[in-house]
Amino acid sequence: MAEKEISKAVIARLPRYYRYLGELMEDGVERISSNDLSVRMKVTASQIRQDLNNFGGFGQQGYGYNVKYLYTEIAKILGIDRQHNIVIIGAGNLGQAIANYANFEKRGFLIKGMFDINPRLIGLVVRGIEIRSVDDLEQFVRDNDVQIAALTIPKTKAPEIADRLVSAGIKAIWNFAHTDLVVPDDVVVENVHLSESLMRLSYKVCSMQDKAEEEKAEREKGKS
Protein backbone atom coordinates (compact mmCIF):
# COMPACT_ATOMS: atom_id res chain seq x y z
CA MET A 1 0.00 0.00 0.00
CA ALA A 2 1.34 3.43 -0.91
CA GLU A 3 2.30 5.72 1.94
CA LYS A 4 0.76 8.94 0.71
CA GLU A 5 -2.87 9.58 -0.11
CA ILE A 6 -3.70 8.85 -3.74
CA SER A 7 -6.59 10.71 -5.31
CA LYS A 8 -9.84 8.86 -5.95
CA ALA A 9 -9.60 9.63 -9.66
CA VAL A 10 -6.22 7.89 -9.91
CA ILE A 11 -7.43 4.87 -7.94
CA ALA A 12 -10.46 4.63 -10.21
CA ARG A 13 -8.11 4.43 -13.21
CA LEU A 14 -5.74 1.81 -11.74
CA PRO A 15 -7.83 -1.26 -12.64
CA ARG A 16 -7.74 -0.19 -16.27
CA TYR A 17 -3.91 0.11 -16.16
CA TYR A 18 -3.85 -3.29 -14.55
CA ARG A 19 -5.92 -4.78 -17.38
CA TYR A 20 -3.72 -3.30 -20.10
CA LEU A 21 -0.53 -4.38 -18.35
CA GLY A 22 -1.95 -7.91 -17.99
CA GLU A 23 -2.65 -7.98 -21.73
CA LEU A 24 0.87 -6.74 -22.48
CA MET A 25 2.29 -9.54 -20.35
CA GLU A 26 0.15 -12.08 -22.21
CA ASP A 27 1.60 -10.68 -25.45
CA GLY A 28 5.14 -11.13 -24.08
CA VAL A 29 5.88 -7.39 -23.85
CA GLU A 30 8.44 -6.68 -21.11
CA ARG A 31 8.83 -2.91 -21.30
CA ILE A 32 6.63 -0.12 -22.55
CA SER A 33 7.09 3.64 -22.84
CA SER A 34 4.41 6.02 -21.63
CA ASN A 35 3.96 7.03 -25.29
CA ASP A 36 3.24 3.49 -26.47
CA LEU A 37 0.95 2.86 -23.51
CA SER A 38 -0.77 6.13 -24.34
CA VAL A 39 -1.56 4.96 -27.88
CA ARG A 40 -2.98 1.66 -26.62
CA MET A 41 -5.04 3.12 -23.79
CA LYS A 42 -6.14 6.26 -25.63
CA VAL A 43 -5.13 8.58 -22.79
CA THR A 44 -2.33 11.14 -22.97
CA ALA A 45 1.23 10.08 -22.12
CA SER A 46 1.39 12.93 -19.63
CA GLN A 47 -1.68 11.59 -17.82
CA ILE A 48 -0.04 8.16 -17.65
CA ARG A 49 3.20 9.61 -16.26
CA GLN A 50 1.29 11.67 -13.72
CA ASP A 51 -0.83 8.74 -12.60
CA LEU A 52 2.03 6.29 -12.28
CA ASN A 53 4.33 8.81 -10.61
CA ASN A 54 2.02 8.56 -7.62
CA PHE A 55 3.65 5.26 -6.84
CA GLY A 56 7.19 6.51 -7.10
CA GLY A 57 9.40 6.14 -10.14
CA PHE A 58 8.26 2.97 -11.83
CA GLY A 59 9.36 4.44 -15.13
CA GLN A 60 12.84 5.33 -16.31
CA GLN A 61 13.67 7.97 -18.88
CA GLY A 62 14.41 6.33 -22.23
CA TYR A 63 13.73 2.88 -20.87
CA GLY A 64 10.04 2.89 -20.17
CA TYR A 65 8.05 0.95 -17.64
CA ASN A 66 8.86 -2.58 -16.62
CA VAL A 67 5.50 -4.19 -17.38
CA LYS A 68 5.65 -7.06 -14.91
CA TYR A 69 6.95 -4.90 -12.08
CA LEU A 70 4.27 -2.28 -12.64
CA TYR A 71 1.60 -4.98 -12.88
CA THR A 72 2.72 -6.46 -9.58
CA GLU A 73 2.94 -3.09 -7.84
CA ILE A 74 -0.54 -2.06 -8.97
CA ALA A 75 -1.87 -5.41 -7.75
CA LYS A 76 -0.36 -4.63 -4.33
CA ILE A 77 -1.86 -1.15 -4.28
CA LEU A 78 -5.28 -2.50 -5.20
CA GLY A 79 -4.91 -5.23 -2.60
CA ILE A 80 -5.51 -7.99 -5.13
CA ASP A 81 -2.27 -9.69 -4.12
CA ARG A 82 -4.12 -10.75 -0.98
CA GLN A 83 -6.95 -13.28 -0.71
CA HIS A 84 -10.46 -11.94 -0.18
CA ASN A 85 -13.25 -14.29 0.84
CA ILE A 86 -16.62 -13.45 -0.68
CA VAL A 87 -20.20 -14.55 -0.29
CA ILE A 88 -22.94 -13.86 -2.80
CA ILE A 89 -26.40 -13.10 -1.45
CA GLY A 90 -29.00 -13.76 -4.12
CA ALA A 91 -28.47 -16.81 -6.34
CA GLY A 92 -30.52 -15.56 -9.30
CA ASN A 93 -29.07 -14.92 -12.74
CA LEU A 94 -26.87 -12.05 -11.62
CA GLY A 95 -25.53 -13.92 -8.58
CA GLN A 96 -24.82 -16.95 -10.74
CA ALA A 97 -23.14 -14.79 -13.39
CA ILE A 98 -20.72 -13.56 -10.71
CA ALA A 99 -20.18 -17.06 -9.34
CA ASN A 100 -19.36 -18.28 -12.84
CA TYR A 101 -16.79 -15.60 -13.53
CA ALA A 102 -13.54 -17.49 -12.98
CA ASN A 103 -11.37 -14.40 -13.47
CA PHE A 104 -12.35 -13.08 -10.05
CA GLU A 105 -10.54 -16.01 -8.45
CA LYS A 106 -7.37 -15.34 -10.39
CA ARG A 107 -7.34 -11.92 -8.72
CA GLY A 108 -7.68 -13.29 -5.23
CA PHE A 109 -11.45 -13.08 -4.83
CA LEU A 110 -12.55 -16.47 -3.53
CA ILE A 111 -16.28 -17.16 -3.56
CA LYS A 112 -16.91 -19.17 -0.42
CA GLY A 113 -20.68 -19.44 -0.51
CA MET A 114 -23.94 -18.36 -2.10
CA PHE A 115 -27.20 -17.67 -0.30
CA ASP A 116 -30.84 -17.40 -1.26
CA ILE A 117 -34.30 -17.56 0.28
CA ASN A 118 -35.78 -19.58 -2.60
CA PRO A 119 -36.12 -23.25 -1.47
CA ARG A 120 -35.86 -24.37 -5.10
CA LEU A 121 -32.36 -22.90 -5.33
CA ILE A 122 -31.07 -23.92 -1.89
CA GLY A 123 -28.90 -27.04 -2.17
CA LEU A 124 -28.00 -26.48 -5.83
CA VAL A 125 -24.31 -26.21 -6.66
CA VAL A 126 -22.88 -23.55 -9.02
CA ARG A 127 -19.28 -24.15 -10.10
CA GLY A 128 -18.62 -26.07 -6.90
CA ILE A 129 -20.31 -23.47 -4.68
CA GLU A 130 -23.35 -24.64 -2.75
CA ILE A 131 -26.38 -22.37 -2.50
CA ARG A 132 -27.37 -22.14 1.17
CA SER A 133 -30.30 -20.73 3.10
CA VAL A 134 -30.00 -17.11 4.18
CA ASP A 135 -30.77 -18.38 7.71
CA ASP A 136 -27.20 -19.69 7.87
CA LEU A 137 -25.63 -16.44 6.71
CA GLU A 138 -24.15 -15.03 9.94
CA GLN A 139 -22.66 -18.34 11.09
CA PHE A 140 -21.11 -18.93 7.68
CA VAL A 141 -19.59 -15.44 7.49
CA ARG A 142 -17.96 -15.90 10.90
CA ASP A 143 -16.75 -19.46 10.26
CA ASN A 144 -15.21 -18.66 6.87
CA ASP A 145 -13.51 -15.33 7.54
CA VAL A 146 -15.65 -13.64 4.89
CA GLN A 147 -14.80 -9.99 4.24
CA ILE A 148 -16.87 -9.09 1.18
CA ALA A 149 -20.51 -9.73 0.33
CA ALA A 150 -21.98 -9.28 -3.13
CA LEU A 151 -25.64 -8.26 -2.84
CA THR A 152 -27.59 -9.41 -5.90
CA ILE A 153 -31.05 -9.17 -4.36
CA PRO A 154 -34.04 -6.84 -4.83
CA LYS A 155 -33.70 -3.40 -3.27
CA THR A 156 -36.52 -4.06 -0.80
CA LYS A 157 -34.51 -6.84 0.88
CA ALA A 158 -31.09 -5.18 0.68
CA PRO A 159 -31.11 -2.94 3.81
CA GLU A 160 -32.05 -5.79 6.17
CA ILE A 161 -29.47 -8.16 4.70
CA ALA A 162 -26.82 -5.41 4.80
CA ASP A 163 -27.51 -4.89 8.53
CA ARG A 164 -27.17 -8.61 9.17
CA LEU A 165 -23.91 -8.77 7.23
CA VAL A 166 -22.46 -5.85 9.15
CA SER A 167 -23.42 -7.44 12.48
CA ALA A 168 -21.71 -10.62 11.36
CA GLY A 169 -18.50 -8.66 10.76
CA ILE A 170 -18.43 -8.15 7.02
CA LYS A 171 -16.10 -5.33 5.92
CA ALA A 172 -17.34 -4.57 2.40
CA ILE A 173 -20.50 -4.78 0.34
CA TRP A 174 -20.52 -5.03 -3.44
CA ASN A 175 -24.01 -3.69 -3.91
CA PHE A 176 -26.05 -4.50 -7.01
CA ALA A 177 -29.36 -3.68 -5.32
CA HIS A 178 -30.77 -0.42 -6.63
CA THR A 179 -30.65 1.44 -3.35
CA ASP A 180 -28.08 3.29 -1.23
CA LEU A 181 -27.10 1.26 1.80
CA VAL A 182 -26.52 2.81 5.21
CA VAL A 183 -23.51 1.19 6.88
CA PRO A 184 -21.01 2.12 9.63
CA ASP A 185 -17.94 4.17 8.68
CA ASP A 186 -15.60 1.19 8.74
CA VAL A 187 -17.63 -0.78 6.20
CA VAL A 188 -17.11 0.06 2.54
CA VAL A 189 -19.70 -0.11 -0.22
CA GLU A 190 -19.12 -0.24 -3.96
CA ASN A 191 -22.31 0.24 -5.93
CA VAL A 192 -23.10 -1.25 -9.33
CA HIS A 193 -26.39 0.37 -10.30
CA LEU A 194 -27.17 -1.09 -13.71
CA SER A 195 -30.24 1.02 -14.39
CA GLU A 196 -28.25 4.20 -13.73
CA SER A 197 -25.64 3.01 -16.20
CA LEU A 198 -28.38 2.38 -18.77
CA MET A 199 -29.79 5.90 -18.20
CA ARG A 200 -26.36 7.43 -18.82
CA LEU A 201 -26.25 5.47 -22.06
CA SER A 202 -29.72 6.71 -22.95
CA TYR A 203 -28.61 10.29 -22.32
CA LYS A 204 -25.60 9.87 -24.59
CA VAL A 205 -27.69 8.33 -27.39
CA CYS A 206 -30.29 11.10 -27.22
CA SER A 207 -27.65 13.85 -27.15
CA MET A 208 -26.06 12.29 -30.21
CA GLN A 209 -29.41 12.09 -32.01
CA ASP A 210 -30.30 15.68 -31.16
CA LYS A 211 -26.92 16.85 -32.37
CA ALA A 212 -27.31 14.96 -35.65
CA GLU A 213 -30.79 16.43 -36.17
CA GLU A 214 -29.59 19.96 -35.45
CA GLU A 215 -26.74 19.55 -37.91
CA LYS A 216 -29.13 18.24 -40.53
CA ALA A 217 -31.46 21.19 -39.98
CA GLU A 218 -28.50 23.57 -40.27
CA ARG A 219 -27.42 21.99 -43.54
CA GLU A 220 -30.93 22.21 -44.98
CA LYS A 221 -31.21 25.84 -43.88
CA GLY A 222 -27.93 26.49 -45.68
CA LYS A 223 -29.25 24.94 -48.90
CA SER A 224 -32.49 26.92 -49.07
Next chain:
Amino acid sequence: MAEKEISKAVIARLPRYYRYLGELMEDGVERISSNDLSVRMKVTASQIRQDLNNFGGFGQQGYGYNVKYLYTEIAKILGIDRQHNIVIIGAGNLGQAIANYANFEKRGFLIKGMFDINPRLIGLVVRGIEIRSVDDLEQFVRDNDVQIAALTIPKTKAPEIADRLVSAGIKAIWNFAHTDLVVPDDVVVENVHLSESLMRLSYKVCSMQDKAEEEKAEREKGKS
Protein backbone atom coordinates in the same frame (compact mmCIF):
# COMPACT_ATOMS: atom_id res chain seq x y z
CA MET B 1 -33.07 17.97 -23.94
CA ALA B 2 -31.51 21.01 -22.28
CA GLU B 3 -30.19 23.72 -24.58
CA LYS B 4 -26.86 24.39 -22.92
CA GLU B 5 -24.07 21.90 -22.34
CA ILE B 6 -24.38 20.14 -19.00
CA SER B 7 -21.22 18.85 -17.37
CA LYS B 8 -20.54 15.11 -17.37
CA ALA B 9 -20.42 15.09 -13.59
CA VAL B 10 -23.95 16.49 -13.35
CA ILE B 11 -25.27 14.03 -15.93
CA ALA B 12 -23.67 11.18 -14.03
CA ARG B 13 -25.59 12.26 -10.92
CA LEU B 14 -29.00 12.67 -12.61
CA PRO B 15 -30.03 8.98 -12.51
CA ARG B 16 -29.60 9.07 -8.74
CA TYR B 17 -31.82 12.14 -8.45
CA TYR B 18 -34.32 10.35 -10.66
CA ARG B 19 -34.33 7.32 -8.36
CA TYR B 20 -34.88 9.40 -5.21
CA LEU B 21 -37.62 11.45 -6.85
CA GLY B 22 -39.32 8.24 -7.98
CA GLU B 23 -39.23 6.94 -4.40
CA LEU B 24 -40.66 10.23 -3.10
CA MET B 25 -43.52 9.94 -5.59
CA GLU B 26 -44.19 6.38 -4.44
CA ASP B 27 -44.35 7.75 -0.88
CA GLY B 28 -46.86 10.38 -1.98
CA VAL B 29 -44.52 13.35 -1.45
CA GLU B 30 -45.43 16.23 -3.79
CA ARG B 31 -42.86 18.87 -2.87
CA ILE B 32 -39.42 18.74 -1.33
CA SER B 33 -36.90 21.39 -0.31
CA SER B 34 -33.26 21.12 -1.28
CA ASN B 35 -32.51 20.72 2.44
CA ASP B 36 -34.82 17.73 2.89
CA LEU B 37 -33.55 16.16 -0.33
CA SER B 38 -30.02 16.78 0.94
CA VAL B 39 -30.68 14.78 4.11
CA ARG B 40 -32.15 11.88 2.15
CA MET B 41 -29.48 11.77 -0.53
CA LYS B 42 -26.53 12.58 1.76
CA VAL B 43 -25.20 15.33 -0.51
CA THR B 44 -25.12 19.01 0.37
CA ALA B 45 -28.16 21.18 -0.34
CA SER B 46 -25.91 23.57 -2.24
CA GLN B 47 -24.78 20.74 -4.52
CA ILE B 48 -28.42 19.86 -5.17
CA ARG B 49 -29.33 23.47 -5.97
CA GLN B 50 -26.32 23.81 -8.26
CA ASP B 51 -27.06 20.57 -10.08
CA LEU B 52 -30.75 21.23 -10.59
CA ASN B 53 -30.21 24.88 -11.55
CA ASN B 54 -28.65 23.54 -14.75
CA PHE B 55 -32.15 22.82 -15.96
CA GLY B 56 -33.54 26.23 -15.16
CA GLY B 57 -35.52 27.12 -12.07
CA PHE B 58 -37.27 23.93 -11.10
CA GLY B 59 -37.17 25.07 -7.48
CA GLN B 60 -38.86 28.01 -5.87
CA GLN B 61 -37.60 29.83 -2.79
CA GLY B 62 -39.61 28.76 0.26
CA TYR B 63 -41.66 26.32 -1.76
CA GLY B 64 -39.20 23.67 -2.77
CA TYR B 65 -39.15 21.40 -5.79
CA ASN B 66 -42.25 19.98 -7.38
CA VAL B 67 -41.33 16.28 -7.23
CA LYS B 68 -43.38 15.04 -10.16
CA TYR B 69 -42.37 17.91 -12.42
CA LEU B 70 -38.69 17.45 -11.63
CA TYR B 71 -39.00 13.68 -12.12
CA THR B 72 -40.57 14.20 -15.54
CA GLU B 73 -38.03 16.82 -16.59
CA ILE B 74 -35.07 14.65 -15.60
CA ALA B 75 -36.62 11.77 -17.54
CA LYS B 76 -36.74 14.03 -20.61
CA ILE B 77 -33.14 15.11 -20.14
CA LEU B 78 -31.99 11.50 -19.79
CA GLY B 79 -34.07 10.54 -22.82
CA ILE B 80 -35.98 7.89 -20.90
CA ASP B 81 -39.29 9.43 -21.94
CA ARG B 82 -38.63 7.95 -25.38
CA GLN B 83 -38.64 4.27 -26.35
CA HIS B 84 -35.29 2.58 -26.94
CA ASN B 85 -35.15 -0.81 -28.62
CA ILE B 86 -32.46 -3.10 -27.26
CA VAL B 87 -30.92 -6.43 -28.15
CA ILE B 88 -28.82 -8.52 -25.81
CA ILE B 89 -25.87 -10.39 -27.30
CA GLY B 90 -24.91 -13.27 -25.04
CA ALA B 91 -27.73 -15.21 -23.39
CA GLY B 92 -25.71 -16.51 -20.45
CA ASN B 93 -26.47 -15.67 -16.84
CA LEU B 94 -25.64 -11.99 -17.19
CA GLY B 95 -27.67 -11.59 -20.39
CA GLN B 96 -30.60 -13.38 -18.79
CA ALA B 97 -30.30 -11.25 -15.66
CA ILE B 98 -30.73 -8.14 -17.82
CA ALA B 99 -33.60 -9.70 -19.78
CA ASN B 100 -35.36 -10.51 -16.51
CA TYR B 101 -35.09 -7.00 -15.11
CA ALA B 102 -38.59 -5.65 -15.72
CA ASN B 103 -37.72 -2.16 -14.48
CA PHE B 104 -35.79 -1.42 -17.66
CA GLU B 105 -39.04 -1.61 -19.63
CA LYS B 106 -40.75 0.84 -17.31
CA ARG B 107 -38.05 3.33 -18.31
CA GLY B 108 -38.58 2.86 -22.01
CA PHE B 109 -35.92 0.24 -22.69
CA LEU B 110 -37.64 -2.49 -24.69
CA ILE B 111 -35.72 -5.72 -25.12
CA LYS B 112 -36.56 -6.87 -28.62
CA GLY B 113 -34.31 -9.90 -28.93
CA MET B 114 -31.49 -11.99 -27.43
CA PHE B 115 -28.70 -13.65 -29.36
CA ASP B 116 -26.21 -16.42 -28.68
CA ILE B 117 -23.93 -18.82 -30.52
CA ASN B 118 -24.73 -21.76 -28.23
CA PRO B 119 -27.17 -24.11 -30.05
CA ARG B 120 -28.50 -25.33 -26.70
CA LEU B 121 -29.70 -21.80 -25.87
CA ILE B 122 -31.02 -20.82 -29.32
CA GLY B 123 -34.80 -21.21 -29.44
CA LEU B 124 -35.28 -20.85 -25.67
CA VAL B 125 -37.55 -18.07 -24.47
CA VAL B 126 -36.69 -15.76 -21.54
CA ARG B 127 -39.60 -13.64 -20.30
CA GLY B 128 -41.19 -13.73 -23.73
CA ILE B 129 -37.94 -12.97 -25.55
CA GLU B 130 -36.67 -15.64 -27.93
CA ILE B 131 -32.97 -16.43 -28.02
CA ARG B 132 -31.82 -16.33 -31.66
CA SER B 133 -28.68 -17.30 -33.53
CA VAL B 134 -26.06 -14.56 -33.87
CA ASP B 135 -26.22 -15.30 -37.64
CA ASP B 136 -29.52 -13.40 -37.73
CA LEU B 137 -28.19 -10.38 -35.84
CA GLU B 138 -27.82 -7.79 -38.61
CA GLN B 139 -31.17 -8.52 -40.22
CA PHE B 140 -32.94 -8.37 -36.86
CA VAL B 141 -31.32 -5.07 -35.87
CA ARG B 142 -32.44 -3.50 -39.17
CA ASP B 143 -35.97 -4.95 -39.10
CA ASN B 144 -36.66 -3.91 -35.50
CA ASP B 145 -35.20 -0.41 -35.38
CA VAL B 146 -32.76 -1.45 -32.65
CA GLN B 147 -30.62 1.37 -31.26
CA ILE B 148 -28.87 -0.20 -28.29
CA ALA B 149 -27.03 -3.50 -27.90
CA ALA B 150 -26.02 -4.98 -24.56
CA LEU B 151 -22.85 -7.04 -24.96
CA THR B 152 -22.69 -9.80 -22.36
CA ILE B 153 -20.13 -11.96 -24.13
CA PRO B 154 -16.46 -12.83 -23.49
CA LYS B 155 -13.95 -10.12 -24.34
CA THR B 156 -12.41 -12.19 -27.13
CA LYS B 157 -15.67 -12.12 -29.12
CA ALA B 158 -16.67 -8.53 -28.32
CA PRO B 159 -14.71 -6.55 -30.96
CA GLU B 160 -16.04 -8.61 -33.88
CA ILE B 161 -19.64 -8.43 -32.66
CA ALA B 162 -19.28 -4.69 -32.02
CA ASP B 163 -18.12 -4.18 -35.62
CA ARG B 164 -21.09 -6.15 -36.93
CA LEU B 165 -23.51 -4.17 -34.76
CA VAL B 166 -22.08 -0.87 -35.96
CA SER B 167 -22.37 -1.97 -39.61
CA ALA B 168 -25.99 -2.90 -38.96
CA GLY B 169 -26.65 0.64 -37.73
CA ILE B 170 -26.61 0.31 -33.96
CA LYS B 171 -26.11 3.64 -32.15
CA ALA B 172 -25.03 2.53 -28.68
CA ILE B 173 -23.31 -0.37 -26.98
CA TRP B 174 -23.80 -1.24 -23.32
CA ASN B 175 -20.55 -3.13 -22.94
CA PHE B 176 -20.10 -5.75 -20.20
CA ALA B 177 -17.17 -7.40 -21.99
CA HIS B 178 -13.91 -6.65 -20.23
CA THR B 179 -12.29 -4.78 -23.08
CA ASP B 180 -12.40 -1.28 -24.59
CA LEU B 181 -14.33 -1.26 -27.86
CA VAL B 182 -13.24 0.80 -30.85
CA VAL B 183 -16.29 2.36 -32.53
CA PRO B 184 -16.96 5.35 -34.82
CA ASP B 185 -17.53 8.77 -33.23
CA ASP B 186 -21.28 8.66 -33.67
CA VAL B 187 -21.66 5.41 -31.72
CA VAL B 188 -21.69 5.65 -27.93
CA VAL B 189 -20.35 3.08 -25.49
CA GLU B 190 -21.16 2.73 -21.81
CA ASN B 191 -18.88 0.25 -20.07
CA VAL B 192 -19.77 -1.90 -17.09
CA HIS B 193 -16.50 -3.53 -16.12
CA LEU B 194 -17.37 -5.67 -13.11
CA SER B 195 -13.84 -6.78 -12.31
CA GLU B 196 -12.69 -3.16 -12.19
CA SER B 197 -15.50 -2.40 -9.78
CA LEU B 198 -14.41 -5.33 -7.61
CA MET B 199 -10.80 -4.07 -7.64
CA ARG B 200 -11.94 -0.64 -6.45
CA LEU B 201 -13.77 -2.40 -3.63
CA SER B 202 -10.64 -4.38 -2.82
CA TYR B 203 -8.63 -1.16 -2.67
CA LYS B 204 -11.09 0.41 -0.27
CA VAL B 205 -11.13 -2.67 1.99
CA CYS B 206 -7.34 -2.83 2.12
CA SER B 207 -6.99 0.91 2.79
CA MET B 208 -9.47 0.56 5.64
CA GLN B 209 -7.57 -2.43 7.07
CA ASP B 210 -4.22 -0.67 6.83
CA LYS B 211 -5.67 2.40 8.52
CA ALA B 212 -7.12 0.31 11.35
CA GLU B 213 -3.77 -1.45 11.84
CA GLU B 214 -1.86 1.83 11.87
CA GLU B 215 -4.26 3.27 14.44
CA LYS B 216 -3.89 0.17 16.57
CA ALA B 217 -0.08 0.41 16.38
CA GLU B 218 -0.29 4.11 17.32
CA ARG B 219 -2.45 3.32 20.32
CA GLU B 220 -0.10 0.61 21.50
CA LYS B 221 2.89 2.89 21.07
CA GLY B 222 1.06 5.47 23.20
CA LYS B 223 0.54 2.94 25.99
CA SER B 224 4.14 1.76 26.26
